[in-house]
Amino acid sequence: MRRLQNLLFTFCIALRCVTSAVGVIHVTGNVGSAVNVSCSYDQGYESYEKYLCKNDCGSNDDVLITTSNPVTSKYRIHDDKTARIFTTSISDLRSVDTGKYWCGVTRTGKDIYTEVELKLVKDHCCDTVTKILNYQGYSESISCPYEHQYQNSLKYICRGNRPSTCLQQALITSDNKENGRFRLDDDKMLKKFTVNITSLSQEDSGYYLCGVRRNFAHNVFSAVLLEVEEFCCVKSTKINGTVGHPLTLQCPYPSQHRDNRKFLCKGDQHNSCTDMLKNQSRFTLQDASSSTFIVIISKLEAADAGTYWCGSDSQWRVGNYTKIQLSALYVIPPVLLLICILVLVYKYRHSRIEEAVLSLQRNASRKKSSKKVIGAAQSEIYKNQGVVTSNDQSTSNVYEEVDVEVHYENLTASE
Structure with missing residues (x-):
């Protein structure tokens, strides 16, 4: 059945009889990033199968993804039946992915197709860069003009020059107009939004991207190179x-x-x-x-x-x-300076005298200690000598004591 439909589609292309819900959808993606292809359909087709195919959709290999099998390694498809929009995400974009695609709605007879043209660009911006010079401590207002049809679109600013990640890494958006040192003001009459940065530092130097979100196409960007230098003097x-x-x-x-x-x-x-x-x-x-x-x-x-x-x-x-x-x-008066010098000299000499007295006292204490040690040693020597002498004369002392007693017994009272 699918092959028959594809053959019919090829035949219809040759006869320019393809039914299209809208005109050609132009989509721009960045190499190495992802892109979304969104296609609308009429009321009554909410329950029908949707798909994305490439080239002329002449074979099954041209069908990349369907709502009946919504996830593959490279493609994802989601059908918002309330809004009647189905969106296909294509990841890891390469140069071979550029070209013509078709959003299809399966139905009996001939399918409904919407042509999509995918263009790939390098993930950097832009050919024209506005240069701004300012100095640390100051404030800077970055002006971002846009076209009239984007008055109600989301505006934002980010660091760097990679469009693919700018919105995800936005410093501030028109939905959240203040964020720390950053403030965004959108003047729809002048068709420009302004981002004010306060208290600049040299770390704020670098590329900035002003972005305007578009629903069915690549976002619009303008680039600014901000240089913040040290505030120097004469x-x-x-x-x-x-x-x-x-x-x-x-x-x-x-x-x-x-x-x-x-x-x-x-x-x-x-x-x-x-x-x-x-x-x-x-x-x-x-x-x-x-x-x-x-x-x-x-x-x-x-x-x-x-x-x-x-x-x-x-x-x-x-x-x-x-x-x-x-x-x-402060300047010290001469008299006060002289007094200070005399006080310092006095304190110095007094401290030297105290050190000398303490030294003498320590020396005297050491001498006394030495004499006590020498006297004790001599006493011990004499004591040992007495013991030796008494041992040698013990026998003679006995006889002498006996003679003395006899002598006293022979004495008269008067004597």
Whole structure:
């Protein structure tokens, strides 16, 4: 039955009698990615089989996928019967996939066909790139124009230059207009949407794609190359000042800025610094020449230390300002310095004396310990000698004691 239908289809093509629901559907895909082919059909065909075929659909090999067998390794088909649209997904696109396809609806007699033309392009964009230069800490607005028929389409922006993954990796879309540092505004009257990026850093440099989604065709893109550079100055200098004394700051500027308002502000970031000429009466500005002005601080305070920016361009253009790193130092009076030196000398000598006394005490303690040890040793020697002598004379001592007793018995009382 299928072969008969295919033969009939081939015959009808020759006679230009193919029934088509719509005109030719043009689809653009990216090499290596996937693409969707969506085809609509009329009411009453919801339960009929749908399929996608290639070339002239003259054989069964030309039929790529059907709703009765909706999944293969390369093709998938889904029939939305409510919307009466069936969509075929073709993955891993290669150059051989380019060409003519047909969306078919099986029915008795002759099928309903819609012609599809698939075109493949490389997965990068675009031939024309808009270059934007800005500086870290600033904000940038990327303008993305589009055609009138896309006023109600989804708009978005992504990093890189790969259209196939741009929507999936979008930084922000027109459905979600704020995301961190990114904000999207769509001006339908001017037919352009604008993406604003705040607090730029050098990591924000690179390619961006502005995208407009189309339902039945390849999305529309425009490319932007953003370069974010470090905000540099005419010069950067370090100055040391003395607390309680006056200090002069020198600020060069371009000669064409002679009539511009000069400024000096304080803060770690130039775009959020405090104007010192308005807030501090101790700061006064004077023109030293046609290319230099000076700021005099009448009496420097410790709190004046920090980062200053001076220049003559209120737009903060690169190269038109000077960065000054100011340090506020204290000066010690000579009398106080002499006292400090004497105290240090006294403490030094006192510590040396204490060390000498401790050393003498340790030496005396060691001498006493040595004498005690020597005396104990001598005592022990004498004791041992006495024992030896008493052993040698034990016999004679017995006789002497006997003689003494006899002698005392012979004495008279008077004697």
